Amino acid sequence: MSEERKIKVLIAKPGLDSHDRGAKVVARALRDAGMEVIYTGLRQTPEQIVETALQEDVDVIGLSILSGAHMTLFPRIMELLKEKGMTDVLVFAGGIIPDEDVPKLKEIGIKEIFGPGTPTDVIIKFVRENAPKRR
Amino acid sequence: MDEIQKIVEGVLKGEKRSIARAITLIENNHPDAAKIISQLYPFTGKAYVIGVTGPAGSGKSTLIQKMVQELRRMGKTVGIVAVDPTSPFTGGAFLGDRIRMQALSLDEGVFIRSMASRESVGGLAKATKDAVRILDASGKDYVIVETIGAGQLEIDVVKVAHTIVVVLAPGLGDEIQAIKAGLMEIGDIFVINKADRENADKAVIDLLSAFELNAEKKWKPPVVKTVALTGEGVNELLNEIERHRKFLESGVFEDKRRKLVEAELTEAISRKVAETLVLKLKSEGEFQKLVEQIMERKKDPYTIAEELVKRKIEGKEA
Numbered sequence: 001m002s003e004e005r006k007i008k009v010l011i012a013k014p015g016l017d018s019h020d021r022g023a024k025v026v027a028r029a030l031r032d033a034g035m036e037v038i039y040t041g042l043r044q045t046p047e048q049i050v051e052t053a054l055q056e057d058v059d060v061i062g063l064s065i066l067s068g069a070h071m072t073l074f075p076r077i078m079e080l081l082k083e084k085g086m087t088d089v090l091v092f093a094g095g096i097i098p099d100e101d102v103p104k105l106k107e108i109g110i111k112e113i114f115g116p117g118t119p120t121d122v123i124i125k126f127v128r129e130n131a132p133k134r135r
Numbered sequence: 136m137d138e139i140q141k142i143v144e145g146v147l148k149g150e151k152r153s154i155a156r157a158i159t160l161i162e163n164n165h166p167d168a169a170k171i172i173s174q175l176y177p178f179t180g181k182a183y184v185i186g187v188t189g190p191a192g193s194g195k196s197t198l199i200q201k202m203v204q205e206l207r208r209m210g211k212t213v214g215i216v217a218v219d220p221t222s223p224f225t226g227g228a229f230l231g232d233r234i235r236m237q238a239l240s241l242d243e244g245v246f247i248r249s250m251a252s253r254e255s256v257g258g259l260a261k262a263t264k265d266a267v268r269i270l271d272a273s274g275k276d277y278v279i280v281e282t283i284g285a286g287q288l289e290i291d292v293v294k295v296a297h298t299i300v301v302v303l304a305p306g307l308g309d310e311i312q313a314i315k316a317g318l319m320e321i322g323d324i325f326v327i328n329k330a331d332r333e334n335a336d337k338a339v340i341d342l343l344s345a346f347e348l349n350a351e352k353k354w355k356p357p358v359v360k361t362v363a364l365t366g367e368g369v370n371e372l373l374n375e376i377e378r379h380r381k382f383l384e385s386g387v388f389e390d391k392r393r394k395l396v397e398a399e400l401t402e403a404i405s406r407k408v409a410e411t412l413v414l415k416l417k418s419e420g421e422f423q424k425l426v427e428q429i430m431e432r433k434k435d436p437y438t439i440a441e442e443l444v445k446r447k448i449e450g451k452e453a
């Protein structure tokens with residue numbers, strides 16, 4: 001009955017990766033930490049990801065990528081979020097991302113990048129601490 | 136203009152951001168949620184609401200995608216509310232229905248919202264109903280509600296619908312038999328999905344024979360075979376939905392609506408009165424005293440409730 005704000009997270013897989021084990025592990029871990037996790041499956045375009053985030057009114061987007069296309073796909077996603085006025089959404093990424101790309105991605109607004117094998121506890125803690133406090 | 140006003144006007148114009156915000160507020164039981172619903176209420180009642188329920192994995196989401204693609208071809212707009220269970224242990228939820236609805240994700244005439252059942256029983260039915268209202272007020276021709284038909288909770292949820300479609304699949308095991316008992320009563324149309332699999336015909340025959348038992352009903356639920364993966368049978372399903380709609384509109388519609396309104400008003404009053412009374416007792420410090428009386432087994436909760444009604448509502452001294 002009382003007002004309660006659950007953290008709502010979209011876990012999305014942009015690009016042409018053909019498996020999503022990592023994304024699902026993160027999705028389940030966040031669910032087990034008490035969050036509501038929307039998962040949309042493989043091969044999402046930036047447009048689909050942002051549209052889903054908008055309709056679901058999520059607080060957080062987690063992007064998972066293995067294919068190496070992050071330097072084109074991630075900026076596009078951030079640009080679309082800006083266009084739709086969704087700059088308060090927390091965005092993080094995981095997967096295979098070379099160290100030298102990390103500063104550039106942070107510059108465009110991706111708050112944190114988690115390498116393969118990051119313990120899920122670290123990701124949970126990060127999301128809890130950084131999710132925007134909206135109503 | 137204040138924020139609530141902006142959201143209400145946005146919803147009425149069909150703006151997705153406003154629809155999404157409005158649903159979040161009702162989901163979180165935000166104090167402004169009631170204002171939003173009361174302002175949107177006069178604009179509701181235009182959408183046709185279809186409930187789709189059935190056991191886990193029977194193909195509900197896949198089927199909804201195909202139904203919606205067909206409705207879109209006819210130029211209709213659609214809102215979808217997909218409810219998934221909240222884990223009672225962690226409070227979290229995995230909302231995965233969109234995986235099977237990806238073909239709709241960029242369609243301007245479709246709005247999809249996933250909802251977790253959260254913990255409160257009455258609460259979910261109310262939140263879903265209000266989400267349906269918001270989509271209705273936003274101008275959608277159809278609103279489809281998906282929920283797993285596992286228990287009373289889900290059944291209550293799907294009662295917001297004008298037409299309830301129960302989706303079953305052959306070979307889902309014995310648990311189905313149990314679930315079916317509850318679902319049999321609420322279904323207006325039954326679908327045997329995955330008809331590409333063995334035993335689909337047997338499942339249809341089983342169902343049909345079950346209906347022979349209550350043949351006196353005015354509406355005899357049809358059974359439709361579908362293959363949601365290919366879209367086979369989807370047109371027939373939509374035709375049956377249309378036929379049921381005509382049936383409702385030929386008379387029972389008002390009756391059905393009146394019953395729903397009565398139930399909803401009763402529920403709204405109980406909620407509000409209980410909430411107000413408990414809050415008042417707490418602020419007066421009386422609530423704790425009553426709890427103590429029960430802890431010490433001097434009184435039981437039912438007697439106290441009865442005394443409270445006499446004292447606070449009927450104005451008599453107990």
Ligand SMILES: Nc1nc2c(ncn2[C@@H]2O[C@H](COP(=O)(O)OP(=O)(O)OP(=O)(O)O)[C@@H](O)[C@H]2O)c(=O)[nH]1
Nearest residue numbers: 190191192193194195196197235328329362363364
């Ligand atoms: N063979 C076959 N498989 C199907 C058919 N329809 C759906 N499926 C598959 O059945 C599985 C479950 O489909 P969903 O649409 O997610 O089922 P659902 O009822 O929405 O599932 P929950 O929301 O988890 O209860 C998926 O792997 C689908 O591809 C069908 O007509 N034939």
Ligand SMILES: [Mg+2]
Nearest residue numbers: 195196231232
């Ligand atoms: Mg589903």
